[in-house]
Amino acid sequence: MTDLFHSLRDAPVSAWIGIVIVGIYTILAIGAPVLAPYPEAASIGSQYQPWAAPHYLGTDALGRDVMSRLIYGARNTVGIALLTTALAFAMGATLGLLAATLGGWFDAVSARVVDVLMAIPALIFALLILTITGTSVLALVLVIAVLDSTRVYRLSRAVAQGILTMDYIEVARMRGEGLWWLIRKEVLPNAAAPMIAEFGLRFCFVFLFISALSFLGLGIQPPTADWGGMVRESAKLIGFANFATWQTATFGLAPLLPAGAIALLTIGVNLIVDWVLHLSSGLRE
Amino acid sequence: MKAVLSIILKRLMVGCLTLFVVTIIIFGAIEMLPGDIATEVLGQAATEESLNAFREKYDLNRSLPERYLSWLGGAVTGDFGISLANQRPISELIGQRAANTFFLAGYAAAIAVPIAVVSGMLAALYNGSVFDRMLSSSTLAAISFPEFFIAYILILIFSVALGWFPSLANVDPGMGLGERLYLTFLPAMTLTLIVLAYMMRMTRAAILNLLALPYIEMAHLKGMKRWRVIAVHALPNALAPIINVIALNLAYLIVGVVLVEVVFVYPGLGQILVDAVSNRDVTVVQAACLIFAATYILLNLMADILSIIANPRLLHPR
Secondary structure (H helix, E strand, O other), X not given: OHHHHHHHHOOOHHHXXXXXXXXXXXXXXXXXXXXXXXXXXXXXXXXXXXXXXXEOOOEOOOOOEHHHHHHHHHHHHHXXXXXXXXXXXXXXXXXXXXXXXXXXXXXXXXXXXXXXXXXXXXXXXXXXXXXXXXXXXXXXXXXXXHHHHHHHHHHHHHHHHHHHOXXXXXXXXXXXXXXXHXXXXXXXXXXXXXXXXXXXXXXXXXXXXXXXXXXOOOOOOOOOOOHHHHHHHHHHHHHHOOOOOHHHHHXXXXXXXXXXXXXXXXXXXHHHHHHHHHHHHHHHO | OHHHHHHHHHHHHHHXXXXXXXXXXXXXXXXXOXXXXXXXXXXXXXXXXXXXXXXXXXXXXXOHHHHHHHHHHHHHOOOOOEOOOOOOEHHHHHHHHHHHHHHHHHHHHHHHHHHHHHHHHXXXXXXXXXXXXXXXXXXXXXXXXXXXXXXXXXXXXXXXXXXXXXXXXXXXXXXXXXXXXXXXXHHHXXXXXXXXXXXXXHHXXXXXXXXXXXXXXXXXXXXXXXXXXXXXXXXXXXXXXXXXXXXXXXXXXXXXXXXXXXXOOOOOHHHHHHHHHXXXXXXXXXXXXXXXXXXXXXXXXXXXXXXXXXXXXXXXXX
């Protein structure tokens, strides 16, 4: 715990920026019902109001408060992305560690399956599957989790294979330790640092992927507030932006708000990931 | 020389096998659709006669392997069957659009590849300079920004504020090349910005790795001129990784094009794929997915083969 405190104190400015960004998003996501001034999907005024009190970021085509929808979007989009990443990690890491530890036919078969899955671009594969299942949040989470777990599988397998050649593994095996004990007590603790960094990267990827699908109208469906979907709904407004006055300029910025929210969170996570990677590689030297 | 040929042949076989498995997946995935396509499309109230006519038309009465083979045979010759949604031949629907998509991706690649390779090399040579640091922060932006964010910023600046380029890329087949290049400039720029940073970063890494090797240090110690070390000693060995980087990013371009097409309402294959997915127009989805997946696999295959050929170590007998 003191280690964590020390490294936090010595963290570079970029890491601190990342931590602050992610922290703010977390607070918004958890406290959405309290923090958002208006409900998520209710129409509360006339449509397309400019950026002025009480609607600080205006209203959308259905008269919904944009700021409230952005805040709820943090909860929905980030929540679903986090769930998907966790699922992808559970599947990918379990299979990858098992493949490396067991070896033999299990390793060979699972590696081939992953090769084939990775031969098709993820977006195309997801579109193919979503045609069959239809667009629902459950289908979205499952499809992206499976596709993304292939990358986690590759990394955890490679990392575990590196660890398994170490002498202490040999010793544990000769002691007669079982498979689960090996994975839990020897492999996992040593694989933790690269896996944590990978979790951040995979989260960014999943988050951008879900936003992209929602933007295409195939992801999270309205009226649920979601950033990708909000960009899609307000996309046409950009053509009407006019920099003559503040009022008209803000009108055209509507699609950039949710898109910017996506970009900012991804930057924040990436900054933290860079720091974690640096930290773990620095400790090993 | 023989060794190179056998490696290439092996890689070709693996590539063909992958392509074959992928066609099975694309065809088979649609077969797993719950229920019967005929009832799904015509509705529960359809009469037995119309169901039979539908099955006849879409060739649903034959066994699965038979249908797969005839689909594959058709796909190879460019005949993808008929669209479920509007009953028109798919090749007619997607022919021009596929050409448009490849045009856009090629346009973006023509801008991105030279810039990326040259600036990647410069960044590696002047490692740690201001230019190099600027490059690594631009990579962060490229990884973090969703495609549509970049696209809308470009539209806001170049189309709405400055009025230089149109925000909609509605090309039609009769247009001349100049007009086409002008209309598709913003989508091509968006794609360029998406892949540029990756390509620069990977080129830089490939060259930096090389420059750290002992034989480069030896060349420097011999008192050789800096440009000669780079051009004669480093470049032949850097060619393989750079070719690999370019081909991988081209493969990424082919997929990234889907989102960009939707933003700019560009009449390409990505747009029709997205529409087909939301209409559940199964046959069109199959065709479009097959074209995208095949291009992706072939580009990856090409990358591997070119980098095998470009590897000087394999070309000279020991």
